[in-house]
Amino acid sequence: MRTPSAEAGLSPAPLPGFGPFAGTPRFFGAGEVRLAILSLLEDAPAHGYELIKRLSSRSGGLYRASAGAVYPVLRHLEGEGLVLSQARGERRVYHLTAQGRREVSGASDALRGIWERAERWHEWGRWMGPSVAVIAAPLSDLVREALHALHAAGSSPERQERVRQILDRSRRELEEFVRASRGSRRR
Numbered sequence: 001m002r003t004p005s006a007e008a009g010l011s012p013a014p015l016p017g018f019g020p021f022a023g024t025p026r027f028f029g030a031g032e033v034r035l036a037i038l039s040l041l042e043d044a045p046a047h048g049y050e051l052i053k054r055l056s057s058r059s060g061g062l063y064r065a066s067a068g069a070v071y072p073v074l075r076h077l078e079g080e081g082l083v084l085s086q087a088r089g090e091r092r093v094y095h096l097t098a099q100g101r102r103e104v105s106g107a108s109d110a111l112r113g114i115w116e117r118a119e120r121w122h123e124w125g126r127w128m129g130p131s132v133a134v135i136a137a138p139l140s141d142l143v144r145e146a147l148h149a150l151h152a153a154g155s156s157p158e159r160q161e162r163v164r165q166i167l168d169r170s171r172r173e174l175e176e177f178v179r180a181s182r183g184s185r186r187r
Helices: 032-043 048-058 067-079 098-106 108-125 132-153 157-186
Strands: 083-088 091-096
Touching: 032 048, 032 067, 032 091, 032 098, 032 108, 048 067, 048 091, 067 083, 067 091, 091 098, 098 108, 132 157
Parallel strands: none
Antiparallel strands: 083 091
């Protein structure tokens, strides 16, 4: 089912969540890959693979564009006269045209939203790695139990506060663990 925002060409409707996944169910909304590529080309000309790497880098590696997503957009942008390509060796290097620059200039609010989202994803990307799998199930269990406890607390502000205190205590214990770990590494 399409949401009104998707039909209007806007980002997907916000969703509850945390970390990089708060706000939208995917990294790019309708039409945003096109804008992001134009924005990256405004920074500097690039070939398709380089654009794929830049998109990944901007998200801290959490978003990985595929060639199947980037190259058709580049061909479409070229057809619209927003970019030009030149053969350089075996690759085609894409350059923004004056019309492409006007397109980027007119989409400054949308681009600001895209790159702010990318910064949030990049921040979380620093912490994502194979070791995260070790805590994925316990973290999921903790979130589930916290939500059950909040539901059980009902509308009682005192009981809701108790749930918050339990979660705060866990957070403080983890912060202390990090401080202690840093101290033991210095020795």
